[in-house]
Amino acid sequence: MNKLLVCLLVLALIAVPLFAACDEDGVTTTPPTTPPTTPAEEEPVYGGVMRVVGGTFPSVVGYPPEFSPTDSIYALPCIERLCEWDEDGVQIPVLATAWVVDQDNLTITWYLREGVTFHDGTPWNAEACRWNFQLQLDGGRLPYGQYVESLEVVDEYIFRMHLTDYTWYMIEQYGWVMMISPTAFENAGDTLEERIDWARSNSVGTGPFQLVDFQRDVILVYEGNDDYWREGMPYLDGIEASFIPDPVTAAAKMEAGEADMWIYAQSVQSILDLEEMGLTVNRGTGLSGMFWSLLPNSSDPDSPLAIQEVREAIEYAIDRPAIAEMLGFGEYEPLHQIASQDWPGYVEGYDPRPYDPAMAEQLLADAGYAGGFEISIMATDAARDAVSALQAYLGDVGIDVEPDIADFGRYFTALFFTGWDDLVLAASGINPDATDLFVHFGPTPMTFMTGNIYKSPEYLALCDEALDPQYADAFEAMDTIRDAVMQAGEDAMIIPLWRDLSVAVMQSYVHSDYFMIHGVIWTPYDTWMEPH
Amino acid sequence: MPSIPGSEAYSSDKEKSMAELLKVENLKTQFHTEGGVVKAVDGISYHIDEREIIGLVGESGCGKSVSQLSVMQLISTPGEIVGGEVIFEGQDLLKYKTHGPEMRSVRGAKIAMIFQEPMTSLNPVLTINQQLTEMLELHLGMSKKVARERAIELLGMVGIPSAHNRIDDYPHQFSGGMRQRVMIAMALSCSPKILIADEPTTALDVTTQAQLLELMKDMVERFKASLVIVTHNLGVVARYAQRIYIMYAGRIVEEGTIKDIFGKPRHPYTIGLLKCIPRLDEEEGRKLVPIEGLPPNLINMPPTCAFLPRCSYKVERCFQEPWPPLKRLHDRHYISCYANTEEKTGEPTER
Amino acid sequence: MTTYIVRRLIQALVVLILVTLIVFFVMRLLPGDPILIYVAQTAELEAMPQERIDELRAEFGLDKPIMVQYANWMAGIFRGDFGTSIFYREDVGTLMLERFPITIHLTLLSLIVGAIFGVLAGMLTAVRRGKWLDKIVTPLTYVGLTIPVFLLGILLIYAFGVKLGWLPISGYTSPLDDFWLSTRQVIMPVFCLAIFGVAANARQMRSSMLEVTRQDYIRTAWSKGLGERAVVMRHMLKNSLIPVITLMGVSVSIILGGSVLVERVFAIPGVGSLLVSSIFGQDYVVVQAITLIFAVIILLVNLIVDISYAWLDPRIRYG
């Protein structure tokens, strides 16, 4: 018998030191954390290489036509755009100093910044700008490319685009094309294929940092660009972005002080623990985080989801505040309309279907599904807990959920191309100026998540109206956008769930506005670190 | 088989009384098994003189092998030596630690042993050279080269043909008989004083058996060593041993010279044993009479003589008194029995 | 001996072809279309025109019938061209050269650590049977057999990386560049990968040692007056190693399997993590290449195991 006791003892022995090592209130031996100072008054300090860890990693670094959202964020320190958002979502000039829209003869004229050079020393001018747009068009990846009639170099620093149609949304789409050095690309190989191959792992832009090393799925090493057009910047000597796929390991690295900043941090509990330990968490003004919703296969006539009452019943059956609280530890924002509270398109006081299981059962009965029915919810494994929660709540009203956990290959194909059956748990980015309303749920061809969602004609009409050229930008069109949001709510077009948290966690000595701007824009040039 | 020079001189110096080499006093070895404590060796005493050949005879399970393993302290759990002395060269070997340096200097160097199963007694994954030279290097401090030559010489002596190119072969390339010869060479390699042969020929066919016994006798004389032959077969010791001990149920029941035992056996068990082996010097027609019954269970032994249930000479005393001690009949002939089996040597009571 | 090896090599070739068939067709069973998956994952915000997608499909030869694709791929292998990865738009050969040495480095170390400590522990617990060492180590082997690799990994990270700060938490540096840092970085991953091997080898070694102790030739060895060290090291060890060697063949595939988990926890850019993402992304050629190389490694190790039998046990050599 003693052999057994020893075994249990040993097991405990193994667990105890490790167990003690990771209980949350244990004294941490991380570097002394100075009290978080407000970044504003601090005087920036030059120097230091910032070590960034992230849960995702770029596969292409220097060929914009093939950039995915992740690729473009990692390219930010190196490649710049014509214009970008500020905190409030207003387009501010970067490589272009100004742009003029002439609605009559459908042209956009970009006045480019002077005195800017690429990292290889070649100048930034209208010709380089035209070349980049042409590159995007040839790659078939320029958003709204179908409206571009011709590209014209008017002057050394004036570039004009001739269009077949105009909407205010184009400024953002065209303004966000990332500019790489044409000369570096051209002499990187004889054939186009060779040049593209080169560009995939090399990046020559105008940004505050130069890319010096890229080891796939390992590390990206940037060095400061001395002759950067913003005087006296960047403050950092360099940035090293390494790939840590596992969130728990990334959190451990931050706790151990082995990394300065953790981007794409999504495991809420680790984030809150690190914050408790004195690290700074940039939740970002405006809208960081993803917009989670259940997209119904409502365009399929014989699916129960085609019936509006069924969709409404599903919305009533889910206690979104409770789930958001549980999954997000209070950081998630439960949603009740196709817009978040921090969002300009938000309709005050419009909460059509708060949690009401009785009403849900009633609606199901009206729709002829008194005995309930079985549906499947497709989701990725990361949303496993969310699916369990939805399954429990829907189960209470008789909707028997059969989870369909898909690998990301099948998930994205279904979402973007082949469509899905019943429900899919989807997460989409949120733009401050409500433009994603159109991008994700608006009319084709822009939207990619149309799939098989039924959109009422009224809703589509409102979307088109919002994009009417008479509006100069999103803010002018906001009333129509709010009407569209209301209409989507009325139609129970989709079932909004919650907005999750995706932030940057930083050591206390790091000052950066990373993810300050809507989870998409980062201004690495003004990031700096106190000596540590 | 070439006769080894100097063997005819053997009979002459047999009469000279030799100094006593090994004396075992009241040796007791027990095994703790699930069923209880098995008293495999229940207090035996014997001795062996220089250059003497003695036989230790008994049925299987009478403790003869265990006694020899105890002398070499090769008893492993669940066995345990619980009493007695083994005096060798003035020292009691049992005082030494089982694997202590003193015991190790005795094993193989002074007292060597060969075993019953030649097929499994040699390490299958090491060459004969490795297993032979091991002892020479250890006990005699020979260098590898010298040890190898000595090994080849030894193999030649035990009759292994073309020893020099067979030395690097592996055990499985030798026949049973050949392997036993290698064992003999190995045992005698450090010219030990005593060679214990534990049922050396049991696993071999009769012809090889005879050759091996002849070989062992010659080698033992050649190395001026004494030999203990442990066997259940009286025929084997008849030609070679000078003195014989008969063992039964962990004890010695009769001890005597070859003439005493084969001439006038006095212990009922010995008599019984002799009755069930054919004799060349007899007329035909004698019926072989096996001893009835089975050897006793060694766990809960009665205090009285263990052979009682199978004994056909038993008398009143045998039932009352404990196991009779060895009493001396004459000269070097002892038995442990109350009955007087002298007059009835011819016709035991018919069952 | 050589005929034995030649026969085994032919067998290995047959097996390899079977492996390529299995992985090729099982991957094709996945209903997704790799091109769509690739485009979906890297789509900025706009749908890609259909003809561009067809162009891509032709570029990767996915428009040809399956058997032709298989033939092209097999032909390519003999030319050393493993095809181009859809997701990484990189020649698979370079991908392999980039990432395989890392996994092999970890696997080799884990095998060696598993063997040495496993055999040592097994030997000690057998020789010291019933003593305190045996009472501690033998139950510990069960912990080794049952602890999930990724859990052990993160516990080590928290204990030695965060709380004690002795070891770097993640990452990999080639030993050629910075040997000392590389060693410190691989200590924890190798420990995770090797623990199953240590436990399994220790148990097997212990039981085979106990078996060997009862053999006659060991009693002969003792009777020759050899010391415990000589009996154990010279006589018992070689005989007990035979069943342990068989375990080596099995533990290689367990380690390769485990590397998938360990590489993710310790952020090591080995082949394991690449394989998982390629399976989900249906990046056929990458999965096929990695599986093929895994198969070669496993077959090679098993061949070495069988040959070492003959070296260990002469009866087999001449049998």
Added chain:
Amino acid sequence: MVEKHTSDIGFSEAPVRASEWRRFRRVFFERKLVTFGLVVLVLMVIAAAFAPLLTPYDPYELGDAGESLLQPGGEHLLGTDLLGRDTLSRLIYGARTALMVGFISVFISGFIGVPLGIIAGYFGGVINMVIMRAMDAIMCFPMLLLALLLAAVLREYDVISGIWVVIIALSIAIIPGYARVTHGVTLSIKENEYIMAQRAMGSSNMRVMFRHILPNAFPPLIVLVTMQLGALILAEAGLSFLGIGIDPPGAAWGAMVWDGYRYLANNTALWLSPGIAIALVVFAFNMVGDGLRDALDPRLRGLL
């Protein structure tokens, strides 16, 4: 007169040939650890069978808002997981999954692997080549990776779903183990006289194979089974880690360890309890395996 004395002296009769079952029972229960192993297994089967009755809470029912990731103690003996579900209840339901993943996979792969091995060994020649090379091919896939591949495929066709995907995937991955063991045993036994004697007596190949060869394969098979049961449960944990484990809200020890892994710093009971459960069950399987092997193979009795 002679007979009387024999009896009252108390000589014990030679031990009567103990019936096979009594000896099996005596040897099996001789070592306390083996008994302990059996007790654990019995408890596990009971827990799995009567899970609904034994669990203090419904393992799938969400806790209230504040009950997420509670520490052990209080109402929830072992604390709760992220969704406030009671860890103890999920542990008990987990026994059901572990048993299913363990036994059914072992049963399926044994049912396929064992005959294949015997047939390959018995007939030899081309059949042997084909079967054994196929087995080698499957062996070339590390178990976890083959399971990953198969699970990804099986999941697409949702002909089977949830736990069965994991079971089928793992079963196929471990078939070669059985084939190789029985193949080896068949080869070693095939030459024995009593097999030839059977053939000489005209018994059919099937009879020889399954009446005479198969029983000899039991001891090594039992050892293989006990070793593999542990590996299977760990593989399930691995699959959960890679994202294709048991479907939610299923309770499986492997998935719970994966949950515990993600919330390591906040609730150690979340990973420690399934971890200990897995260790205990594998320890029990191995002990029972050792016990069975001893009992079925008298030669080794009482020595290990």
